Amino acid sequence: MGTHEIEDKLKTMQEAVKMIPDGSSICCPSFGYEKVSFAFIRELIRQRKRNLYLYGSGMNVDADMLIGAGCISKAEIGHIGFENIGLAPCFRRAVQEGKLEVEDYTNFIMTMRFWAGMMGLPFIHMKSGLGSDIPKTVGKDKFREFLCPFTGEKLILYRAVNPDFTIIHVQRVDEEGNAHVDGPLYDNVEKAKSAKTLIVTCEEIVTSEFVRRSPEKTMIPGFLVKAVVEVPFGAHPYACYKYYDYDWEHIEYYAREAADPEKFQKYLEEYIYSVEDNWGYLKKIGIEKILKLRANTSLGYSTYYRSLVRRKI
Amino acid sequence: MNGKKYAKDYTNLEMMATAAARQIKDYETVFVGTGLPMLASMLALYSHAPHAVILYESGYIGCKNIDTARIIGDIRLMYNLAQVTTMVDVLGLLQTGRIDVGFLGGAQIDKYGNINATTIGDYHRPKVRLPGSGGAGDIAALARRILIITIHEKRRFPEKVDYLTSVGWIDGPEGRKKAGLNWGGPDKVITDLAIMGFDEKTKQMKIESIHPGKTIEEVQEKTGFKLIIPKEIPTTEPPTVEEIKILREKVDPTGFFLIRRLKD
Numbered sequence: 001m002g003t004h005e006i007e008d009k010l011k012t013m014q015e016a017v018k019m020i021p022d023g024s025s026i027c028c029p030s031f032g033y034e035k036v037s038f039a040f041i042r043e044l045i046r047q048r049k050r051n052l053y054l055y056g057s058g059m060n061v062d063a064d065m066l067i068g069a070g071c072i073s074k075a076e077i078g079h080i081g082f083e084n085i086g087l088a089p090c091f092r093r094a095v096q097e098g099k100l101e102v103e104d105y106t107n108f109i110m111t112m113r114f115w116a117g118m119m120g121l122p123f124i125h126m127k128s129g130l131g132s133d134i135p136k137t138v139g140k141d142k143f144r145e146f147l148c149p150f151t152g153e154k155l156i157l158y159r160a161v162n163p164d165f166t167i168i169h170v171q172r173v174d175e176e177g178n179a180h181v182d183g184p185l186y187d188n189v190e191k192a193k194s195a196k197t198l199i200v201t202c203e204e205i206v207t208s209e210f211v212r213r214s215p216e217k218t219m220i221p222g223f224l225v226k227a228v229v230e231v232p233f234g235a236h237p238y239a240c241y242k243y244y245d246y247d248w249e250h251i252e253y254y255a256r257e258a259a260d261p262e263k264f265q266k267y268l269e270e271y272i273y274s275v276e277d278n279w280g281y282l283k284k285i286g287i288e289k290i291l292k293l294r295a296n297t298s299l300g301y302s303t304y305y306r307s308l309v310r311r312k313i
Numbered sequence: 314m315n316g317k318k319y320a321k322d323y324t325n326l327e328m329m330a331t332a333a334a335r336q337i338k339d340y341e342t343v344f345v346g347t348g349l350p351m352l353a354s355m356l357a358l359y360s361h362a363p364h365a366v367i368l369y370e371s372g373y374i375g376c377k378n379i380d381t382a383r384i385i386g387d388i389r390l391m392y393n394l395a396q397v398t399t400m401v402d403v404l405g406l407l408q409t410g411r412i413d414v415g416f417l418g419g420a421q422i423d424k425y426g427n428i429n430a431t432t433i434g435d436y437h438r439p440k441v442r443l444p445g446s447g448g449a450g451d452i453a454a455l456a457r458r459i460l461i462i463t464i465h466e467k468r469r470f471p472e473k474v475d476y477l478t479s480v481g482w483i484d485g486p487e488g489r490k491k492a493g494l495n496w497g498g499p500d501k502v503i504t505d506l507a508i509m510g511f512d513e514k515t516k517q518m519k520i521e522s523i524h525p526g527k528t529i530e531e532v533q534e535k536t537g538f539k540l541i542i543p544k545e546i547p548t549t550e551p552p553t554v555e556e557i558k559i560l561r562e563k564v565d566p567t568g569f570f571l572i573r574r575l576k577d
Binding site: 031080095106107108111115245 | 347348371387389391397401404408437438441445446448449450451455476477478488489492493494566568
């Protein structure tokens with residue numbers, strides 16, 4: 001029998017990360033630099049986890065940092081890059097130097113593999129991948145070519161994914177562990193529900209009475225949640241819709257530093273190893289930046305970037 | 314001539330964005346990938362295609378954001394939006410064939426319009442590890458037609474892509490059908506030099522128009538395979554004063570795309 005009381009689920013970040021043994025498979029849902037449990041990722045790095053197996057669809061700085069810090073030995077991905085900033089430097093280095101094994105899928109394939117996992121199915125059949133090199137480079141036990149028995153259409157079967165642990169970040173969790181979310185869900189529900197163990201980090205703990213006033217925002221019911229960690233600004237340098245914006249300057253700073261292995265180590269030292277927890281990290285970011293990133297109530301994001309005009313044409 | 318007032322002062326990037334935007338027709342559904350497609354699709358929306366439905370794989374449908382989105386999951390896209398849904402839902406729309414246009418950038422594009430976004434060199438020990446498919450492989454396979462926008466450089470246009478991430482015509486007119494894809498395929502490739510299409514018979518890339526001030530020789534010189542060059546090639550219509558104004562003042566007022574990628 002599971003427990004449904006928050007008192008039993010509420011953990012410190014250190015305790016929650018200790019639940020993850022070396023060698024586990026993990027998924028830290030990320031999309032659009034938003035609602036990623038970055039504080040959890042930083043604690044994974046701080047506790048020097050090793051040989052983790054990473055599952056994800058569209059990933060960015062989060063995956064790059066975990067890979068650079070040496071936490072990941074293999075990854076099944078849709079994408080790891082910084083979009084309009086450029087390539088992911090640690091990911092690029094690790095693959096080029098043969099230190100990271102990768103299986104490439106598309107975002108849709110990964111999303112549907114999690115969906116199959118969530119639905120208790122062993123595989124999903126899709127059109128994505130047809131004609132491309134993707135089926136040629138994934139593991140032989142991960143896909144099958146397949147003809148539809150009803151229509152004769154060519155399809156590809158992909159193995160379901162069930163990570164040992166999924167860690168999501170949401171705006172609010174209530175006393176029952178219900179995860180209450182504003183804004184996009186991406187493929188976070190599929191990633192959360194396909195996991196064998198689900199850990200939720202949140203901006204704030206709220207009353208169940210509050211959640212029950214808008215149950216349509218409950219993304220995950222409390223009985224599926226194993227552990228809860230309260231960690232304000234826990235997604236920084238990413239955004240948390242209606243709470244704060246992404247820290248674009250910090251992300252660009254990271255991209256520059258991570259391009260050089262020595263500078264990347266200095267970054268980890270400065271922002272992760274030398275501080276005890278997320279409060280220590282936020283002190284480094286500074287109160288002024290944090291207030292600038294605070295979401296404008298009428299927009300859901302900050303107006304800070306409107307003032308940063310690169311230069312007149 | 315046609316009564317349009319053309320801009321005199323514009324950059325190569327603005328020419329490219331304008332030429333690409335004009336490929337989108339009003340009322341079309343447009344599934345947008347990261348990078349320059351974000352810029353061009355918003356220009357289309359705010360100029361000649363106000364009823365175009367802009368979709369992102371992050372789950373945004375009917376975007377009319379007022380601040381420039383920097384990434385495809387940018388929460389700026391939540392503002393003034395018709396629907397936010399899940400990735401399963403929005404990518405499922407592609408698989409049912411209900412998306413008119415897929416709009417992509419690309420690291421490498423070959424003569425059949427196949428795109429590589431995965432690895433340069435050997436897959437297992439690459440010379441350059443790129444980000445991987447993301448949603449691009451899905452969009453290329455499943456949208457009704459594909460537009461590709463990219464800077465025109467020789468290294469970006471090899472004879473054959475090192476890794477086929479996103480399907481174009483694959484190996485010719487029967488390529489997609491043989492693979493099991495019943496619709497779609499690349500329609501136009503828009504660069505800072507020219508607009509290219511695909512020959513009806515061979516499905517190989519051909520020049521369709523050259524941007525003002527650029528030459529056929531320069532286009533061929535910066536392409537790693539032999540382009541089909543028709544006898545008569547028109548000059549691309551330059552951007553209008555209005556289009557440049559919309560780009561600079563409405564689509565990207567802080568210069569996020571327009572300034573940082575300027576290579577004139």
